[in-house]
Amino acid sequence: MARVDELVTVAIDPTGIPTEFNWRGGGYRVLNRPVRWFTRREWWSEATRVPKGVGAGVLEVEMWLLVASEGREKRHFELAHCAVGDKNQWRLHRVY
């Protein structure tokens, strides 16, 4: 396993499930039905403002565990999807 933590661009299907992503110049295709969960963020030590309506993004992060491949080798990837306000970011957290 390798910790990565890099921004990636991700393509999603209409229900929000990732289908492809780009990482270090390579295009990866998702091969399985990804597993999704939501994990915590510690807004009290990270956020600058939490007014009503700020959105759940200050508190939780959508995580995806998926199998993808660039062509030959299949690998497991863990992607994090952060959406706070108008920010909408995908980060690659881990590669297995």
Place this chain on the structure above:
Amino acid sequence: MFTHLHAASAYSAHYGVTRPELMVEAAASYGMTALAITDRDGLYGAIKHIGACISVGIAPIVGVSLEVTDDLGERLARVIILARGRDGGIGWATLCSIVSAAHGYDVTKVDDRKPKLQRNKTDRVAIRRGDLARIVAESLGGCTVLLGNDSDVGQSVLANSRDEALALLQPWLDLFAVPNTLAIEVTTLLTEPTTEGSTLQAGRMLQLADFADIPAVLTNQVRYLNPDDAVTADVLDAARFLEPLGFFRVQPNAQAWLKPPAAMQALAREICADDERARRLIRDTEMLAERLRLDPVGDCGWGKPKTPEQHTLGIEGDPFRVLQEKAQAAVSYRYPNASVEQLRQVNHRLNQELITIAQLGFATYFLTVADVAQMIRDMKVRIAARGSGAGSLVNYLLGISGVDPIEHDLLFERFLSTERSSLPDIDIDVESARRHDIYRNIFKRYGSNRVTLLSMQSTYRGRGAVRDSGLALGLDEDEIDQLAKNVWRISAGSFRNAVGQKPELAAIQHALDSDRKMNLLVDVTERLNRLPRHISMHPCGVILGDSSLLRLTSIEQSGMGLPMSQFDKDDMDPLGMLKLDVLGVRMQSAMAYAVREIGRVRKENLDLDGIDKADSATFKTIRTGNTLGMFQIESPGQRELTGKHQPTEFNDLTIQISLFRPGPMKGNMIAPYLDGRHGFEEPDFIHRDLEPILRETFGVVVFHEHVLRILNVMTGCSLAKADELRRSLEDPRAKPRIEEFFRTKTAERGYPAGVIERVWQVLEGFSSFGFCKAHGAAFALPTYQSAWLKTHYPVEFMAGLFTHDPGMYPRRLLLAEARRLGVAILPVDVNKSTDEYLVEKVGDEFAVRLAINDIAGISQAEVDRILAERPFTDIGDFYSRAKPSRRSFEHLAEIGALDDLKLGDFGPKHTRGDVLALVRKLNSSKKRKPSEHDQPTLDFDFGDLPTGNPEPSNAEKVETELRLLGLDYTEHVLEQYRPMLDEMGVVRSNELVDMRNKTDVLVAGVRVATQTPPMRSGKRVVFVSLDDGYGCSDATFFDEAQRRCSHILFNTKLVLISGKTRRTGVRGVSIMAENAWDLRELWSQWINSRQPTADQNVLAS
């Protein structure tokens, strides 16, 4: 289609985020046809939920979230328990008794043969599984238990041990064998796989249910409406755990929101292996929901008035006939000298009221209230009615109210009419010191199966919200204190706005630019605004029902030990429950005490309710403006108004009390009334028909009763109808309809267009600002009685005020008033003082003896011992028999309570310094000698008795008195600053009255009150009252002055104020303040600026 069966509302204090009404509206907008409420540990939000469901047209479902333990008290699970619906109330009653049982009350054991309800001692809210199963089984399936993730079974599926999970499930299956009493709750909060709340856990719970062949239902463990609310839930968790965020396990994510049906169906598919199973999961959830849909009327007795059974009131036969006879019989008692004409009027009015009561079927209700009132009188407790109930002759005749509605021109229709069918509120004021005795007697009289106290939900306001937000964010306690201290009458909801505007919050405003935590604090504070915070006993509400009461409400223990309903006052009317407000009023206790002391010391038997209500000496006292201690008219604002108003008769008091209310003040009624009264303006009655109605207030519409009569006279509608119109006037949507009615009817009756127009404008503008005259008159009675006592028995009255502390001012201001009245104050003396402020005869005069129990730190047990063991001859005798703690012993010596005891058997004349030296010597010895009760004096040896210690100076005495008693009775605390004050030319408060308008002045004193009353302009004005030993000076701070010195106005004790005098009436002068300072700071500067003197260290420290 989907129904949420697990949803906590904001009434789950420190857990839920969303008010039931909002939850229900959202559910309806999602197209849901039913919604459950399952608050934690109680049915707190249930009635509001049902009400909201009725109004949007979906089916209510009610349950509870409770902790379940095994027989040894070990936690097994937190489960959801839901009431079956449409079964004639069995399910609802079962749910109520389960919740009550979790709070320690086995309500199934109480009935008329055994009307006392015992509570099992428990330290937490939980129910044993065996007890839960028994109650559910006895009701033949009245409730369904949902066993979910947070359970022994749920934990073991997470550990992936199917055998263990099955073994743990077995006792649940055995105990809840009746069909439909147990189901598996399947929930995914989409947490990380393998953790609690994950889809994996949900899938295994479902498999377990299938394996054991019991139904499974899908929920989302809802605790907020939208994902955004999860932040608020975090903060509430912190408040519940009393730990900052980051120091406890927080919720896993923001998924516990009220998801719409499509989202729930998607979750079902995510959990289940195949779509068919997913569909069945949803279907089974709906099937259970269907069984649980409540019929509010059939199940909860919605809207059906409930009163005690006749036999409990000692009534036989038709209750209406009994009511009629009782009222009729009292006519000759209440109107002993009435003329034939007056009697005709009384009987006419009585018949009208009785007809209305008969039509509404409320005879039993009136008899119930009368029965309680009689019980209170039999206890020899003072009682008075308050509110619109004073407008009823029946109430007057039954002894519920002491105000004659005919004499004071009060209207029954404002109180009760056939246009409304809800039970009216009759509020009773009693002596505060006896309130709990009265509650206990009500329980005894009607039985615990018919009575319970009312609860109330306190909600987050400014200060509390700031505190809990600060705690959650990990601010240190000092910082939180500092912040909270300055939050004064600020709604948490507009906190950021307030921070930008209020000068005393400038520090926060400043921090917002740079401090991230401070920004979070402000945001979080706003989120908490108005959320229910905790439940407590309502200050005056008692619910009286029939023997089925505890099948309709759940109960828990109140602060005073008696059970209270989990429903609040807003729930009473929808449920049809009879709520009696028995409010403890300290003034009633103070007056009862004064009457008792008059009887004890002077042997005079005084009937306070029978005194002449037109006593000119009493009104003379009131007009001086020295109203301190007088009920309702002692606040700075009322004092100022008294000076301007100069009341001369009882009705003036009614008017004055009514005028000084937010409504009339906002409606700008005071100035035109005073102008008319003092002849500055000719009263304008608009039309001669209105003159008789408005004569008393010089043409100003003040009372609801005025509006009723105007509508009645000008449109010809009945008074009952007029009250309905008046109520509707407050509703902007209804107003056009009423305007049309008014204009048409008055035009038909020939009023000129100009008159119609002007009257309508008055009605439209003033009606919502008005006040109920009956309420004002009911208040005016104790106002007058207290003024009368103060006029004729000032010593006894002051003793009553000291003992029961009824007013808004600290005791030391009462002391200043006593000084002004020439009432002598006697020091604490262990041989003479008791736990009350006794009146003592000294020569031919009467004086007030200070009580012993107000000394700082003295315990009730110590006081009891002193009272039981005295008299004491010397200090050793006191020491060995009263057995004071070291600290109390020293305090008693310091305050001078031992001054009159001898030092030893043959001590010389001694000073308080000698007493203190001896006490310290005794305190320093290791062990107290064992006392022998039959030995009057001590014979053990103290060694040499101390002599030659100096008597403390006045300044030292005052310092001690303030520290230990809060009463500077040797001299006023300000006297020590006199040299500086005289040098600065500071004016004494009693000199203000002789000063010209707009003179520049300085006043000083102890800050005794700071008020920010509602103002017409909406701008905040701060009133500060200072006491300087010569009376009170009242200063007004407007915007600019507030900016200069806001830090002084709310927190500083000794204050110097500069400003200009402002004449407000014949006897009224207040100060338009310009600035304020901390007197102690000025003093130390002053001292430093001169040569050091010997005694400065006493004060400057």
